[in-house]
Amino acid sequence: MKKRLVIVTGLAALAVIGPLAGAAAAQEADLAAIVLAVDQIWLVLAAALVMFMQAGFAMVEAGFTRAKNAANIIMKNLMDFSVGALMFWAVGWGIAYGTTEVINLFAYGDFFMTDPSKSALWFFQAVFAATAATIISGAVAERTKFSAYLLYTPVITGIIYPVVVNWGWGEGFMSPFRTIGDPIGPAGFLDFAGSGIVHMVGGVAALAAVIVLGPRIGKYDENGNPLPIPGHSLTLGALGVFILWFGWYGFNAGSTLAAVGADFASVAVTTTLSAAAGALSAMITAWTYPVYGKPDVGLTLNGALAGLVGITAGAGYVTNLPAVIIGLVAGFIVVVSIVSLERIGIDDPVGAISVHGVAGIWGVLAVGLFANTDLVDALGWSSGVGGLLVGGGVGLLATQLVGALAIIAWVFPASFLVFKVIDKTIGMRVGPEEELAGLDRIEHGMEAYPEFLEQVAPPQLLDPVGD
Numbered sequence: 001m002k003k004r005l006v007i008v009t010g011l012a013a014l015a016v017i018g019p020l021a022g023a024a025a026a027q028e029a030d031l032a033a034i035v036l037a038v039d040q041i042w043l044v045l046a047a048a049l050v051m052f053m054q055a056g057f058a059m060v061e062a063g064f065t066r067a068k069n070a071a072n073i074i075m076k077n078l079m080d081f082s083v084g085a086l087m088f089w090a091v092g093w094g095i096a097y098g099t100t101e102v103i104n105l106f107a108y109g110d111f112f113m114t115d116p117s118k119s120a121l122w123f124f125q126a127v128f129a130a131t132a133a134t135i136i137s138g139a140v141a142e143r144t145k146f147s148a149y150l151l152y153t154p155v156i157t158g159i160i161y162p163v164v165v166n167w168g169w170g171e172g173f174m175s176p177f178r179t180i181g182d183p184i185g186p187a188g189f190l191d192f193a194g195s196g197i198v199h200m201v202g203g204v205a206a207l208a209a210v211i212v213l214g215p216r217i218g219k220y221d222e223n224g225n226p227l228p229i230p231g232h233s234l235t236l237g238a239l240g241v242f243i244l245w246f247g248w249y250g251f252n253a254g255s256t257l258a259a260v261g262a263d264f265a266s267v268a269v270t271t272t273l274s275a276a277a278g279a280l281s282a283m284i285t286a287w288t289y290p291v292y293g294k295p296d297v298g299l300t301l302n303g304a305l306a307g308l309v310g311i312t313a314g315a316g317y318v319t320n321l322p323a324v325i326i327g328l329v330a331g332f333i334v335v336v337s338i339v340s341l342e343r344i345g346i347d348d349p350v351g352a353i354s355v356h357g358v359a360g361i362w363g364v365l366a367v368g369l370f371a372n373t374d375l376v377d378a379l380g381w382s383s384g385v386g387g388l389l390v391g392g393g394v395g396l397l398a399t400q401l402v403g404a405l406a407i408i409a410w411v412f413p414a415s416f417l418v419f420k421v422i423d424k425t426i427g428m429r430v431g432p433e434e435e436l437a438g439l440d441r442i443e444h445g446m447e448a449y450p451e452f453l454e455q456v457a458p459p460q461l462l463d464p465v466g467d
């Protein structure tokens with residue numbers, strides 16, 4: 001009788017618990033699907049913000065250069081994204097995140113990415129690739145052949161940038177995400193959103209391009225002293241900086257790669273503080289700098305961008321006060337760098353090398369100085385690692401330095417070789433008459449401001465070849 005009672009009771013319990021367990025499992029699966037959907041929505045929206053940064057770059061570059069080259073700037077920025085997205089889909093993704101790793105230097109496989117489950121991450125990475133390429137556009141503005149630009153952009157987005165992505169965010173030798181083997185240093189190279197992996201790549205490649213190209217006509221006098229060549233619209237330049245700042249919230253906060261359980265709001269705070277501090281620091285530096293002696297608007301705008309670049313590597317690793325310090329230093333060094341590069345013959349019309357290259361190096365090293373151990377641990381990418389100035393020792397700083405040097409050692413010679421080959425074949429630079437007339441008409445058969453240019457430009461400059 002007792003045995004029968006136990007059996008009946010057990011069957012009754014199963015009849016009740018079974019459906020409940022099934023319902024709980026179904027609810028858990030539904031919750032997981034919701035979390036995945038929310039995370040993907042966040043990542044796609046963040047990537048869309050980064051894509052909109054192309055508009056910011058176009059406005060900055062057009063505003064900081066002369067009116068006769070504005071259409072050329074717009075065309076180059078459009079092609080940055082168009083060519084860059086196609087090349088990253090066809091080749092770059094496979095080199096960065098392919099199925100087979102080659103001695104931890106690059107990957108291959110999964111070319112022409114076809115896995116729908118990776119779509120959100122591919123989109124996010126594709127807009128980063130286009131950002132790395134568009135940095136070069138401003139540095140080489142006003143004297144580069146459009147055909148040459150179309151040749152080197154695919155190499156940057158399809159090979160040079162993806163190799164660095166593999167090193168730092170894939171399975172490469174310095175990545176904290178490696179699943180097999182240990183990365184360099186105590187935790188690997190920490191670059192939250194790309195001060196080194198994105199911005200240094202663009203800035204270092206831009207330096208190589210400018211060395212190959214040489215300065216614009218009229219930039220230096222007969223004694224080699226730099227002369228100002230004002231851009232045609234400070235208003236457009238300022239609009240571009242504000243668009244870039246807006247898009248940077250996708251760049252940095254989106255690099256949490258998730259919304260659920262990720263503290264992307266704190267990343268937005270550190271991003272804001274560093275950018276604001278960079279603008280303030282650059283303004284004060286220019287105001288007190290002997291060369292300027294005034295609160296220069298262009299340099300202040302570049303200071304905000306330098307603050308954004310500087311915080312990008314550490315946006316999720318540092319607390320608020322270090323973010324301010326990072327921005328203050330970035331704003332100072334960008335002014336000094338712009339002046340110093342001009343003096344040694346490096347003609348960069350928009351300051352891209354200083355903003356992205358020099359401030360990018362600072363951002364990478366700043367992680368080694370200020371990374372908070374608890375924030376690093378909370379992200380699950382390492383354990384017990386922090387910056388030198390917050391009690392973490394010298395280990396992470398050494399790793400960050402090695403990572404920065406590795407990026408330079410790959411990007412500069414590879415880019416220089418690409419630019420040299422192009423220069424020796426089809427030529428990187430337009431002729432003197434074409435440069436004086438402006439690239440809009442010569443390269444594209446139009447002007448961005450036709451009525452304005454007809455009124456202010458001598459006929460021989462509008463039509464130097466007598467068409």
